[in-house]
Amino acid sequence: MPSFLFATLDAGGNLAPALGIARELLRQGHRVRFLGHATQAAAVEAAGAEFLPYRCAATLDPAVPAPAHRQFAAMLNVFSDSGIGRDLVEEARREPPDVVVVDCLLLGAIEAAAKAGLPQVVLVHSFFAYFDGPFRHGPMGAALSLKRLPPRRVLGRADRVLVCADPLLDPAGSWDRVSWESDPDRVVWSGAVVDDVVPATAAGAPGTAAALPDGGSPLAELPDGGTPPRVLASLSTTAFPGQQEVLQKILDAASGLPVELIVTTGPAVDPASLSAPANASVRRYVDHSEIMPGCSAVICHGGHSTSMRALALGLPVMVLPMHPMMDQHMVGKAISNAGAGVLLSRKSSPDQIGAALTALLASESQRKAAAFIGARLRSAGGARTGAQVLADLAGLVSVAG
Structure with a gap:
């Protein structure tokens, strides 16, 4: 051979x-x-x-x-x-x-x-x-x-x-x-x-109360007895200038929103350097392949691997590019143009990030576009x-x- x-x-x-x-x-x-x-x-x-x-x-x-x-x-x-x-x-x-x-x-x-x-x-x-x-x-x-x-x-x-x-x-x-x-x-x-991705609808619908691999706290209940949608935020394992600041803005944006936010920092940012609201957790590492199937959306920097894995699961993506010389803006723009996510500036305020996340989670068209692209990615x-x-x-x- x-x-x-x-x-x-x-x-x-x-x-x-x-x-x-x-x-x-x-x-x-x-x-x-x-x-x-x-x-x-x-x-x-x-x-x-x-x-x-x-x-x-x-x-x-x-x-x-x-x-x-x-x-x-x-x-x-x-x-x-x-x-x-x-x-x-x-x-x-x-x-x-x-x-x-x-x-x-x-x-x-x-x-x-x-x-x-x-x-x-x-x-x-x-x-x-x-x-x-x-x-x-x-x-x-x-x-x-x-x-x-x-x-x-x-x-x-x-x-x-x-x-x-x-x-x-x-x-x-x-x-x-x-x-x-x-x-x-x-x-x-x-x-x-x-090729190894199983669509979220098969692994458990987005927003289900799947436990974190390390035994994290259970999801808070919504007034109607449901559970809030889970959102994963990850801005690369590579250290970029301003990365800690952007992660903190994402955490601040989630404060008060009816979501459960999981932030993974990777080796570049110390989780202890970030302040998390009650509906968020910060971890250095969680296997994304285990977490993503139970999510409703992903926030990332536009890294091709993370972005395509999210889309393959049918998840809409919010992209905040961290480096102007890399492929991140192009990836985010392609996702936005396809109607499967939104592209924001890393300079966006917590209020702007929160509003965009709320709109993304509420958008049926974004979910359908992500699901359509996901089916294509998996079948290829x-x-x-x-x-x-x-x-x-x-x-x-x-x-x-």
Whole structure:
């Protein structure tokens, strides 16, 4: 059976699509190895894949708060890191895989794999319109070009570019693909990787009084004897400037509303630094796959992985982008344009957030749009489709060899 070697990085939600595809490959009997930052070992091994830590990689700890210019410099160092490329090529030579799969952010590793002649798939974990648009044209793309790693040229060296996004939400899904380099078939959409999602209507209707995994307090009862809708708020495991302030505004917005709010801070924010009203709880970590099925809405920063998981469950999404240079605004705008959520500024006041949340929970059209998109995301089988793209390329390589 073919074997696959993934190269990834600890950048938050970028790992989830790779793991979803890896689990499908393992289910089919293929061998899967991951090269990554040491902090990713537990997640990779829990998926059943082999994990190898980088030996020559630049350091990266996205959970440590830092000024914007230092965050930019740290990301640029990792994206262009030749050490990751050396580790990838050395591991591929030690035990040759049929195909290497490289995260689209690792431009240095993609270039190294191409120079070494390795059959390669670049895995895009969000909208292709972002990576071939604002990312390529913005400050990061300019900085990478100065390092002789212009994103479009580097991605164009891959045998395939696998986009783990819904082509109807991704603005690039409607682009004229002939205009992308010389091979319009190089870019392939698998759909969002949400194959493990069970729709909320099957797991328990949104707003039901499902207990928290850690035994959290029961839901407060409404005057009519019902229970308030549950809302999950999460603003990434990556530390962004102002993240604590936005989380506090979300908590303040929920005060007095007939909702139960669960806030997960991740490693970047200390839960003790936040003040929660009586109808809210703050935890550093709760498994979103266990909590989301009992929710009625999700508040997030527009990270592609969290946003698509919520939509796959048929949940409307409120997006407050935390970083102007990332894909978050584009994801939020796509959700808003599809009628399945609302896009707000991180500068919104608690009153504005509260009013938007109240309207979102009351909107039947938003729920129906989210349910419609969710059915499409689940039926696409992103992990299965992605695994098939990799297996097909491995078959072509085998025939050519």
